[in-house]
Structures are given as C-alpha cells and as structure tokens.
Amino acid sequence: xxxxxxxxxxxxxxxxxxxxxxxxxxxxxxxxxxxxxxxxxxxxxxxxxxxxxxxxxxxxxxxxxxxxxxxxxxxxxxxxxxxxxxxxxxxxxxxxxxxxxxxxxxxxxxxxxxxxxxxxxxxxxxxxxxxxxxxxxxxxxxxxxxxxxxxxxxxxxxxxxxxxxxxxxxxxxxxxxxxxxxxxxxxxxxxxxxxxxxxxxxxxxxxxxxxxxxxxxxxxxxxxxxxxxxxxxxxxxxxxxxxxxxxxxxxxxxxxxxxxxxxxxxxxxxxxxxxxxxxxxxxxxxxxxxxxxxxxxxxxxxxxxxxxxxxxxxxxxxxxxxxxxxxxxxxxxxxxxxxxxxxxxxxxxxxxxxxxxxxxxxxxxxxxxxxxxxxxxxxxxxxxxxxxxxxxxxxxxxxxxxxxxxxxxxxxxxxxxxxxxxxxxxxxxxxxxxxxxxxxxxxxxxxxxxxxxxxxxxxxxxxxxxxxxxxxxxxxxxxxxxxxxxxxxxxxxxxxxxxxxxxxxxxxxxxxxxxxxxxxxxxxxxxxxxxxxxxxxxxxxxxxxxxxxxxxxxxxxxxxxxxxxxxxxxxxxxxxxxxxxxxxxxxxxxxxxxxxxxxxxxxxxxxxxxxxxxxxxxxxxxxxxxxxxxxxxxxxxxxxxxxxxxxxxxxxxxxxxxxxxxxxxxxxxxxxxxxxxxxxxxxxxxxxxxxxxxxxxxxxxxxxxxxxxxxxxxxxxxxxxxxxxxxxxxxxxxxxxxxxxxxxxxxxxxxxxxxxxxxxxxxxxxxxxxx
Numbered sequence: 197x198x199x200x201x202x203x204x205x206x207x208x209x210x211x212x213x214x215x216x217x218x219x220x221x222x223x224x225x226x227x228x229x230x231x232x233x234x235x236x237x238x239x240x241x242x243x244x245x246x247x248x249x250x251x252x253x254x255x256x257x258x259x260x261x262x263x264x265x266x267x268x269x270x271x272x273x274x275x276x277x278x279x280x281x282x283x284x285x286x287x288x289x290x291x292x293x294x295x296x297x298x299x300x301x302x303x304x305x306x307x308x309x310x311x312x313x314x315x316x317x318x319x320x321x322x323x324x325x326x327x328x329x330x331x332x333x334x335x336x337x338x339x340x341x342x343x344x345x346x347x348x349x350x351x352x353x354x355x356x357x358x359x360x361x362x363x364x365x366x367x368x369x370x371x372x373x374x375x376x377x378x379x380x381x382x383x384x385x386x387x388x389x390x391x392x393x394x395x396x397x398x399x400x401x402x403x404x405x406x407x408x409x410x411x412x413x414x415x416x417x418x419x420x421x422x423x424x425x426x427x428x429x430x431x432x433x434x435x436x437x438x439x440x441x442x443x444x445x446x447x448x449x450x451x452x453x454x455x456x457x458x459x460x461x462x463x464x465x466x467x468x469x470x471x472x473x474x475x476x477x478x479x480x481x482x483x484x485x486x487x488x489x490x491x492x493x494x495x496x497x498x499x500x501x502x503x504x505x506x507x508x509x510x511x512x513x514x515x516x517x518x519x520x521x522x523x524x525x526x527x528x529x530x531x532x533x534x535x536x537x538x539x540x541x542x543x544x545x546x547x548x549x550x551x552x553x554x555x556x557x558x559x560x561x562x563x564x565x566x567x568x569x570x571x572x573x574x575x576x577x578x579x580x581x582x583x584x585x586x587x588x589x590x591x592x593x594x595x596x597x598x599x600x601x602x603x604x605x606x607x608x609x610x611x612x613x614x615x616x617x618x619x620x621x622x623x624x625x626x627x628x629x630x631x632x633x634x635x636x637x638x639x640x641x642x643x644x645x646x647x648x649x650x651x652x653x654x655x656x657x658x659x660x661x662x663x664x665x666x667x668x669x670x671x672x673x674x675x676x677x678x679x680x681x682x683x684x685x686x687x688x689x690x691x692x693x694x695x696x697x698x699x700x701x702x703x704x705x706x707x708x709x710x711x712x713x714x715x716x717x718x719x720x721x722x723x724x725x726x727x728x729x730x731x732x733x734x735x736x737x738x739x740x741x742x743x744x745x746x747x748x749x750x751x752x753x754x755x756x757x758x759x760x761x762x763x764x765x766x767x768x769x770x771x772x773x774x775x776x777x778x779x780x781x782x783x784x785x786x787x788x789x790x791x792x793x794x795x796x797x798x799x800x801x802x803x804x805x806x807x808x809x810x811x812x813x814x815x816x817x818x819x820x821x822x823x824x825x826x827x828x829x830x831x832x833x834x835x836x837x838x839x840x841x842x843x844x845x846x847x848x849x850x851x852x853x854x855x856x857x858x859x860x861x862x863x864x865x866x867x868x869x870x871x872x873x874x875x876x877x878x879x880x881x882x883x884x885x886x887x888x889x890x891x892x893x894x895x896x897x898x899x900x901x902x903x904x905x906x907x908x909x910x911x912x913x914x915x916x917x918x919x920x921x922x923x924x925x926x927x928x929x930x931x932x933x934x935x936x937x938x939x940x941x942x943x944x945x946x947x948x949x950x951x952x953x954x955x956x957x958x959x960x961x962x963x964x965x966x967x
Contacts, residue, residue, distance in 0.1 A: 223857060224650055225728070227641050227703070230721035232593070235636070240596045242634025243709060247590030253630035253709050253716040254595045257615065261292045261623035268616040268623070270312040271604035272320070274335075279606075279614060280320055282309030283621055289322055289333070292623065294609075302333050311380040313388070321380055321388055328377035330390060330401070343390065343401045345377075381421035381429065389429055391418030398431060398442070411442055411451055422465040424473070430454070432462030432475055439465075439475050439544065455542065455550050466564040466572075471546040474553065474572060476561040479538040541574060543588070554583065554591045565605035567613050567626075575602025580617060582626075597624070633710040636719075640674060641703045643728050644803065648699050650725030653692035654707070662717040664690070665708045668724070670700035695724065733808055733852045735868035737799040740848060742767040743876065743954040746793035746835035748786055763789060764904045764953045791955060792839040792877060796870065798832040798850050806857035808832070810850055817845035817872055830856070841875045843900055848873075876900040880950040882960025892934040894948060894960065901952035902926050908934060909947045939966045 229235060231249035244254045263283065270282035277294040280301065287304035289312070306324035313321050320333040321342065330343035376393030383389070388401045389410070396413040398421070415433035422430045429442040437459040443450045457477050464476035539561040543553040554561075554574060563575035567584075573594070574583040580597035599617035606614050608625065615624040649670065656664045666687040671680030683706070684696040697703065703724060709717050741747075744767055763771070771787045787795070802808055810829045813822035825848070826834050848870040855863035880898040887893075896906055903925050907915040920930035934946075948960040 224725040225643070226723055226725050228721060228723040229638060230655075235638075236593065237639040239637045240593065240634070241636075242631040243636040243707075244595070245593040245636075247585075247587075247592045249720065251636050251707060251709065251719040253634045253711060256627035256629055256631050257595055257597070257624040258627065259622065260296060260614065260625050261290070261298050263290065263298075263621045263623075265621035267308070267618040268603055268621040269308055269310050269618075270322075271606045271614060271616045271623075272312045272314045273606055273608045273614065274314050274318040274320075275316070275609075276318065277609040278318075279608065279623065280312055280314065281616060281621075281623060282312045282322055284308035284325075287324060289320070301337060302331065302339055304329075304331065310378060313380045313382050315382055315386060321382075323377040323380050323390065325376065328392065330377065330380070330388070332405075342405050343388075343399070343407055345392075376417070378417060378419050379421040381423050383423050383427055383429075385427075389421050389423075391421045391431060393417035393419075396433065398429070411440075413438075413440060413451070419461060419463045420465040420475075422467050422473070424467045425471055430465055430467065430473055432465050432477075434461035434463070436460075437462050437477055439473070439542075454544055454548070457542065459540065464561060464564045466566065468566055469569075473544040474564055475542045475544060476564055476574070477540050477542060478560060479540055479555075479557075539576070541572070541585070551588055553588055554585045555589075556583075556591075559583075562601055562603050563605045563616075565607060565613055567607070573605055573613060573626075575605050575615065577601030577603075577618075582615065595626075629714050630711060630716045632712075633708065635706060635708050637706045638704055638722070640676070641724075642674065643701055643703065643726055645728040645731060646699055646701060647703070647726040647728045649695035649697050649703065650727070651692040652687055652695050652705065652722070652724045654690050654719055654722040656690055656717060656719045658717045659715040661712040662715050663710045664688075664717050664719055665710075666705055666722070667708070668695050668697050668703065668705045670697035670703050672701050674702060676702075676704060728804060730806075730854070730858060730862060730864055731803045732864035733800055733802040733806070733854055733866045735798060735800040735850060735852050735866050738848060738850045738868045738870040739797045739799075740870050740873040741787065741795040741797070742770050743838070743874075744789045744791050744793055745770045745787050746790060746795045747797070747833050748788055764951075764955055766953065767955060792837050793835055794838040794873075794875070795833065795835040796848055796850070798852065798868075800832060800852045800866070800868075802854050802857075804854070804857075806854035808852050808854060809856050810834075810852055813849040813851070814846055815849075817847060822849055838875050839877050841877075843876050843878055844874075845872045846875055847871075874900060874954070876952065876954040876956060879956035879958035880952050881958050882948045882950055885946075885948070885960055885962040887936070887962065887964045890936045890939075890966075892936055892946060892962070892964070894932055894962075895929065896932065896948075896950045896958070897929045898950075898952045898956075898958075899928075901954045901956070902928055903930055904951045904953045904955075906930070906932060906948070906950045908949070910939070911945055912947075915949065936964070936966070941966045 232245050232247060235245045235249065235251060242254050244252045246252060265283040267284040268281055269284055272280050279292040281290040283290065285307050287306045287309055288300050289302040289309050290298055291301035292298045302322065304324045306327050308325040309322045310325045311323040318335045322331045322333065328345055329341055331339050332342040333339040377390050378393055379391035381389045386403045390399045390401065394416060396415040396418055397409055398411045398418055399407045400410045401407040413433060415436050415438060417434040418431050419434050420432035424430060431440040437457040439454040439462055441452050441454050459477035459479050461478045462475050463478060466474040468474065538557040540552055541554040541561055543551045559576035559579060559581050561574050561576050565573045567573055570586055572585045574585065576583065578600050580599045580602060581593055582595040582602055584592040584594045597617055599622060600619040601617060602615055603618045604616035608614050613626040615626055652666060652668060654666060658664055667683040667685035669681045669683050673679060681698050687693040705722060705724060707719050767789060771789045798810060800808060810832060812826040812834055814825050815822050825836065849867060851865055851867045853863050853865045878899060880896050880903060883895045883897060885894040896903060905917065906925055907917050909915050918932055918934055919925060920932050943963060943965050946962045946964060950958050
C-alpha cells in the first residue's frame with residue numbers, strides 16, 4: 197500500500213490476525229475526510245456543512261403546513277402573517293394563518309398556480325398554468341379573472357395572425373402568441389407585470405385589469421421577473437439565459453441586456469437592499485434565441501368584462517421569488533418537470549459588474565431569498581438542499597430535507613424564512629437556533645479487498661453543553677443493507693479509538709452532534725485507518741526496444757550517444773529522429789541510439805499502490821536455464837550492452853515484486869515474458885566481387901538480419917546507393933551489378949558498404965583497371 201504520512205504505528209488490535217485472513221499489507225491506509233468537497237458526499241439529518249468544511253448542527257426547521265399536494269410552485273406572505281401557497285396538480289391556492297390553520301383559499305380550473313404576488317391591500321394575484329390566466333383574490337376570498345390572454349385576441353402582438361388560435365385568439369408557439377404565464381411582479385404603483393412564454397412577451401396590467409404589451413424580447417420564455425429599487429423591471433429568460441432590464445412602464449422604455457450568460461435559463465431573480473441583483477441560472481448548454489424583436493408596443497387590452505375589482509391597488513408587499521421548471525423546448529416548456537444537473541447564482545452589482553456567487557455541479561437552484569443583512573438562501577433540487585451564502589464562492593449546506601425540491605422561499609412577518617417544498621408539497625419555517633441533535637453519515641469507503649480496521653480519530657470543537665459521538669459499521673456490499681454489521685460505538689475520544697467493526701471490504705462512519713443550549717459543536721475532519729490483504733503486482737507488458745536503442749535513465753553508466761543520422765526505419769522511429777535524437781530534448785527516460793545497446797521497458801501496477809522492484813533474466817530461445825541480467829531494480833526499464841551476447845534469438849523474463857513495501861516473507865511477485873528478440877551484432881559479408889566487360893557484380897549475405905542499405909564509392913568519392921537485381925534491398929542475401937561505364941582509363945578502387953536492419957556494417961573492396 198502507498199505510505200501515508202502520520203499514523204505510522206498500527207494499534208495492537210489489528211496486529212494479531214487469524215491465520216486464515218492471509219498476508220496483510222505492511223502499511224496502513226488512512227481514509228481521511230475533511231472539507232466540504234468530502235463531506236458533501238454523505239447524508240445529513242440536522243447537520244450543516246459549512247463553506248469552510250465543518251460539520252455543525254443545522255438551524256431548526258418547523259413544519260408549518262403538510263399538504264396532500266405533490267407540488268408547491270409559489271409562496272407569498274401578506275401583512276397579517278398569512279401565507280399563500282400555490283400548488284399543483286389540482287390548481288389549489290392554500291392560506292395558512294399565523295396559528296397554522298390552513299384552508300383552500302382558491303381553487304382554479306387550471307392544473308397549477310405557478311406564481312403568486314400580494315399587494316399592499318393584501319390582494320392576491322395568482323397566475324395559472326397551462327391555460328394561463330391571472331386571478332385576483334380579495335382577503336375575503338372573492339375572486340375574479342384579472343387578466344385573460346384569450347380575451348379579444350389574447351396576447352397577439354401587432355405582427356401576429358389573429359386567426360391562428362381558437363376563436364381568433366392565441367395558439368401555442370411563436371406563430372400565435374402564448375398561453376404560458378411563468379412569472380409575476382408588482383411595482384410601487386400597483387402595476388402588475390406578467391412574464392410569458394412562446395414569444396418572450398412581458399405585459400403590464402394596471403389596477404383595473406387593462407393590459408398592454410411592455411416588451412417582446414429576443415427570447416422564447418420570460419421565466420422570472422423582479423422590480424429593482426428604482427422601479428425598473430428585471431427579467432430572466434430561456435433559452436438564451438439572459439438578464440434584461442426594462443427602464444420604465446411604457447412601451448417605449450429602454451430595454452437593455454444586463455448580462456448574456458453562457459447558461460440555458462435564468463429561472464430565479466432577487467433584488468437585494470443594496471441594489472445588487474441575484475440571478476439563478478441552470479448550467480446546461482444554452483440554446484439559440486428565438487430571434488424576435490427587442491421590444492414592441494402592443495394594443496391595449498380591456499379589463500375582464502365581469503367581476504373584476506375596480507378599487508385602486510396599493511404598492512407591493514415583500515413577495516416570494518417565483519420558481520419555474522426548465523423548458524423542454526423553446527416553444528413549449530415542461531408543464532411540471534424539474535431540471536437536473538448543476539446551476540449557478542450570479543450577482544450583478546449596480547455598476548454592472550457580474551460575479552459568480554455560488555455554483556453546484558449537482559444541485560439545481562430553484563429559489564432565492566435574503567435572510568438578515570447579507571445572507572443569501574438558495575433552495576435546490578433534486579436532493580432538497582438549502583444553501584446559505586454570505587460571501588462569494590463560500591456556500592454552506594444549511595439543511596437537507598426529505599423532500600426532493602425546495603421550490604419557493606419567502607420572508608415572513610416573524611423575521612424568519614418560510615421554505616416550500618415539492619415531492620412532497622410541504623411548508624417549513626426556518627429558525628436561527630440549532631436543533632438539539634443532528635446526524636451525518638459519510639459515504640461508503642471501498643478498500644478494494646478484505647480489510648482489518650485500525651483506529652478512528654477526528655478533529656472537533658465542543659463548547660460546554662455540546663457533544664460529538666462517532667459510530668462505524670462495515671460490510672461486503674457497496675451499499676449498506678441487512679448484511680452489514682450493526683453500528684459500533686459510540687467513540688467519544690477524538691484522539692482515537694480502535695474500531696470494533698468486523699473485517700470487511702466496505703466501511704462507513706457517522707457523527708452524532710448534540711447540544712443542550714444554543715451552541716453547536718463542530719467537526720472538521722475524520723480519519724480511519726485500515727490494512728488490506730496484500731495483493732500481488734500485475735505485469736501487463738515487457739517491451740524490448742529495437743537494436744541500439746537505450747533509455748537514458750535506465751543505464752548504470754555513462755553512454756556515449758552515436759551521431760549517426762540515417763538509421764534503419766524501425767530504430768529511427770523509436771528514438772524519435774534519424775539517429776541522434778535530433779528534434780527532441782535529451783531528457784531523462786527518453787530513447788537514444790548507440791550501436792550494441794538494448795533496452796527493455798516494463799508496464800506493471802500494484803493494486804495496493806505498493807512500490808515495486810524488478811529482476812530481469814534472459815536465456816537463448818533454445819536454452820532452458822534463466823540467467824540473471826539485473827536484480828533489485830527500482831525503475832521499470834533497463835538498458836544493457838548486447839555486444840557481450842552471442843548472436844541469436846533471446847527471451848527476457850521480468851519478475852516484479854512488492855518487496856519494497858512489505859516484509860520480505862510477505863512480499864508477492866508476478867512475472868511476464870517478452871516476445872523473442874534477435875541479437876545481431878555481426879555485419880553483412882560482401883563476397884564474389886567480380887568485374888566482367890565493365891560490369892561489377894557482387895553478393896551480400898547476412899547471417900541473421902535482412903539487409904537495409906548497400907552503397908558503393910569509387911576512389912574515395914561519395915557513397916552511392918545501389919539496388920539489387922530484384923529491385924528491393926530486403927533479404928538476407930542479395931545480388932548486385934554496377935556498370936562501370938564512363939570511368940577514365942587506369943586503376944580505380946571500388947569500395948562496397950552494406951548495412952542490415954540491426955545497423956551492422958560490412959565492407960568489401962576491389963581494385964579494377966580500365967584499359
């Protein structure tokens with residue numbers, strides 16, 4: 197096993213082992229978990245994981261409302277402390293009074309109430325889905341349709357075909373307006389804004405229900421709306437993931453893009469007291485914008501003909517951030533599904549600076565709220581996690597609920613925060629005091645073999661009246677089941693206690709934190725040691741390099757490198773050039789060329805991470821006894837001078853041992869044979885040199901390797917390549933002829949040089965006289 201600093205002495209409880217257990221590795225493995233990245237892999241129940249990577253007790257979550265509804269889409273509070281909850285899939289709006297008594301306050305004909313806002317007169321505005329209407333419900337329960345997109349042409353803009361939908365009204369998709377109302381917002385003057393889908397339109401509806409088209413964005417869906425402190429409307433869109441600002445309530449108000457994000461959807465918006473805008477975005481790939489107009493004026497729409505209240509509205513109350521699901525397509529988003537994958541929250545300062553405030557690769561941000569002065573709360577799915585962010589990039593996992601999604605958050609009259617969930621639809625109130633007891637379960641450790649357990653230790657702070665207890669269990673399945681051991685413990689000494697779990701492959705621990713006051717203990721790290729049965733190494737390959745190739749760090753002495761630049765192709769390919777490493781740096785471990793050298797490389801691993809040593813043996817192919825070439829080598833390669841070997845076929849045997857990491861009597865080995873390779877240090881022979889009628893003929897023979905190149909030179913001149921009679925120099929024996937036409941009369945010296953594929957050279961000479 198790989199040595200880990202610290203904990204070098206294993207407790208006696210794991211030294212005396214049953215003989216049947218087998219040979220153990222000599223070095224214990226330390227499984228240490230510290231930091232949020234490690235702890236977030238586990239499960240929390242009443243335990244928070246801070247941005248600094250500490251386990252603490254979570255704040256109290258009181259159950260306020262337990263419904264029979266699967267989904268809560270929207271949430272808002274009025275001035276009297278009543279909570280209003282928009283649900284699906286039966287389109288019911290619930291009211292929960294301060295005492296906790298609940299009632300169905302309004303039952304819509306549509307399936308879902310996607311967005312709810314409340315004005316200063318405690319009148320509720322509820323947007324329904326999928327047949328989008330906005331209802332206004334008075335405090336006494338009187339209700340009426342406040343905005344109906346199908347009335348008198350519905351949401352058709354100036355360029356739409358009024359006959360594209362039923363009765364000349366709206367149709368689904370870009371050609372006929374829309375009937376999706378995704379988001380609502382109220383301004384200080386009582387004006388209501390509706391963000392819609394299909395054409396990316398935003399409508400403003402006055403207190404009498406009269407509506408006009410405020411803007412048509414270059415996006416398909418307006419998923420979120422908010423109003424800043426200057427009365428400007430902020431919009432988040434899909435599929436381009438943009439944040440728009442619309443300055444003014446008239447149709448000629450300036451429209452600008454505050455941020456064009458790389459994400460597919462901006463699904464939540466929140467404006468802080470300092471004017472900063474928080475925008476939650478789904479981090480999937482963005483899709484192209486719809487390509488519509490940046491902003492156009494639409495025909496004013498009359499108020500609903502019957503039942504609409506006509507008394508003037510007041511200013512907005514503090515409302516919940518509204519939440520929507522990710523769109524499935526640009527034209528028709530999902531009616532009830534939730535996005536999966538990661539998300540981010542961006543902070544857009546009043547000066548336009550954009551910072552990534554929070555990110556998760558797995559949790560999807562669904563809702564936002566501010567608690568206190570600077571604490572941003574983020575409700576997520578699909579693990580029902582509530583995060584707290586006080587500074588950029590440092591998020592605390594505050595609570596993990598049993599429900600799958602936290603779909604809405606809203607401040608209430610008691611300075612708390614109300615948390616709404618889906619799957620199942622419940623309501624909680626978040627307190628500032630910690631729970632009395634919480635529990636954290638780690639993820640499961642796979643030791644990849646039967647293990648004996650050592651000690652468990654941890655780092656913690658325990659103020660008076662608080663306590664930390666640890667427990668552990670083991671088993672042989674990757675997920676705990678009835679075959680696992682019972683929890684052992686409690687372990688109460690942070691300095692370390694011997695684990696009482698039975699030997700097994702998998703281990704899990706849990707921490708139980710408790711308090712008798714409002715203080716909370718903290719745990720910053722937990723470590724457990726274990727020994728596994730020693731496993732033998734594995735040798736996957738033994739590769740012998742081409743003749744003359746050696747590895748610079750695999751030799752025992754200084755090797756002078758050849759300067760030859762026209763090596764045979766197989767050799768040149770391995771040294772990365774044409775002979776002397778030209779074009780490559782002479783780094784350690786890189787191949788180089790020197791005649792007579794050979795090299796071998798071993799590819800081996802140890803499943804326990806042990807260090808390995810190697811013994812290398814050789815023998816001739818027809819021999820039976822292995823001869824030692826190198827022993828106790830710590831690197832997986834070796835080079836040697838093969839000129840001490842007689843020519844012939846050889847095989848290498850490499851034995852890998854984990855002895856460097858284990859006692860000698862417990863070390864294990866594995867071996868592997870190389871393919872047969874040729875040692876050929878003898879050059880070709882040039883024979884039967886003859887001259888007849890100005891024609892020079894000769895033969896070249898090699899005893900082991902094919903010929904590579906044959907050249908001749910006349911009177912010490914340049915070498916000239918000559919091809920054999922069969923046209924290709926590739927056999928161990930070749931015949932050659934050279935015409936001597938053009939030579940001056942007199943004596944001439946002809947030199948012949950032949951090389952084989954092992955880069956051995958042989959020469960011949962003939963003196964001829966030209967009459």
